[in-house]
Amino acid sequence: MMTTFLLTLHGFIVIGFTLRILLRENLSPQARLAWFIILAVLPYIGSAIYFLFGEVDIGNHANARHAEVFAQIRAKGSHLMGVQDDTERLIEPLYKPAFRYAASINGFHVVGSNRAELMADAAATNARLIADIDAAQSHVHVLYYIWLGDRTGTDIAQALIRAAARGVTCRAMADGLGSRALIKSPLWQQMKDAGVQMAVALPLDNLIRTMLKSRVDLRNHRKITVIDSKITYCGSRNSADPEFRVKAKYAPWVDIMLRFEGAVVAQNELLFLSDWMQATGENIDGFTLTATPVADGFPAQVMGDGPTERRGATPQLFSSLIACAQDTLTLSTPYFVPDATVLEALCSAAHRGVAVKLIFPKVNDSWIVAAASRSYYSKLLSAGCEIHEFKGGLLHAKTLTLDGKVTMIGSSNLDLRSFDLNYENNILLQDLNVTLAVRERQQDYIVRSDPITLDLVSAWPKSKRIWYNVIATIGPVL
Known part of the structure; x- marks a missing residue:
């Protein structure tokens, strides 16, 4: 009797979840097959995993609020978002398709008049960022996925406290999971008490409700710092020391950061405000929106992606960029679990003669990602790609350079979390000098690999x- 009951229950579970998977839109055949395998081998555990993590749905309320926020941003901030004509005017013809595609994601077009400086290392980044906050006169906006209470995290918190004390408006935001320890710490409360306005992105106050209505692992992975609408930092660094004490055995975390000035700063600020408004319920009328172009600058644009944007936007952008490469393409990422679109684009580029160089960490903090990544090595190497495994710590830098002319830098990895689950931010630019600096940094990674x-x-x-x-x-469901 019990055997019959269990077999019947097994059948209902497998058939029910199979029908649910077959009815889903925007799910790749590979992902469907991976879920079928999991459900067939582990029907009870697999069904629980699918219930908790199987669908990318942040909830109807969050989706509606996101649409409302971006409607406000387009209504009041459209003059900062750029126009298509500037892409046609400022970008070389070979690279226009990628810049056009980036603009289609959330409406940020190319803006001219920017400059950027590559930070030398973690210490230089911290010193420069703290100095910029200490010099702020109007406002400071920061958003970090991981914000620790270590030296770096405390230095930034104390700089915000000093700024707030002299009347600068400071808004600080951290992800509810990645920064959960800081959010519960005395340092977080000290910032509040000092007058720093605080918010939590995707909070986990009610874990059961989150699990029932959304997914715990839908996270805000962005790293944004904006000062007086004149300076912004973009790259891979969280608010944490390179020693990264929560995962110290993989240290040092090797990051890369660019310090930007110019019109693109306003776009990064709008992206920050979209998250701030989502988390706090504030509307855009309370913010002053300005841009400060610099003379003789290069063209650039912001790209923000996340579970409330169009599915597949990030891998399609990477594929568009890869397809534009004529001579060289160098890419670094700590987490490489590409979908078929990106994998085939890389192989295609190598087959047509582009020098494709891929840099991954030799030791990864995720053994699952490390194993999945290496399953693609044979295909990539057979196509003519070079692969280098960095051995000087965990290479956390997310960089892409094309032909010595185009660079993309930011928070996006080449894995399905960045493609589907995380809120990410990147800056795409065309400039010989900045791209040369980033390429030299990439070459340093290669030398150490x-x-x-x-x-x-x-x-x-x-x-x-x-x-x-x-x-x-099972990569498609990682």
Whole structure:
């Protein structure tokens, strides 16, 4: 009797969730197959996992609020978002398709009159950022996925406290999961008490409600700092020391940051405000929106993506950029679990003669991602791509350079979390000097890496290759 009941229950679970998966829109065949395998092998655990993590849905209220926020931004801030004509005027013809595509995601077009400086290292970044906050006269806006109470995190908090004390409007925001320890700490309360306006992105105050209505792992992964609408920082660094004490055995975290001035700062500020308004319920009327162009600057634009934007936008942007490459393409990312669109674009670029160089960390803080990543090595190497595994810590820098002319930098990884689940921010630019600086940094990563050859991969034990491919089979649902 019990056996019959369990078999019947098994059938209902598998059939019910299978129908649900088949009815879903915007789900790739690979993802459907991965879920079918999980449900068939582990029907009870698999159904629970699917219920909690199977669908990218942040909730109807959040989707409606996002649409309302961006309607306000377009109504009041459209003069800062750029126009299509500037893309046609300022961007070289070969790269226009990628810049046009980036603009289609959330309406930020190319704006001219920008400049940027590549920060030398973590210490230089921290010193410059603190100095900029200490010099602020109007306002400071910060948003970090991970904000720790270590030296870096405390330095930034204390700089905000000093700024607020002299009458500067400070707004500080952190992700509810990535910064959960700080949000509950005395330092967070000290900032509040000092007059810093605080907000939590995607809070986890009611975990059960979040699990029932959305997903716990839908996170705000952005790293945005804006000062007086004149300066913004963009790159991979969270508000944390390179020693990254929560995962110290993988340290140092090796990040990259650009300090921008110019019209693109206003776009990054609008992206910050979209998150602030979403979290606080405020409307845009309470903010002064200005831009400060710089003379003889380069063209750039902001790209923000997330679960409330169009599905597939980030991998399609990466694929568009890869397709534009004529001579060289160098890419660094800590987490490489691409979808078929990006994987085939990389292989296609190498096949047509582009020098494709990929830089990943040798030791990854996610063993699942590390295994899935290596399952793609043989295909990439066979196509002619170079692969380098960085051995000087966890390479956390997310960079893409094309032909010595175009750079994209920001928070997006080449994995399905960045593609589907996380709110991300990036800046796409065309400039010889900035791209040269970033390429030199990428070359430094390569020098500090082990080259991975096809012969080396072919010599891996069969057990290792099987393991990598097993993990990659469920890659579409990681």
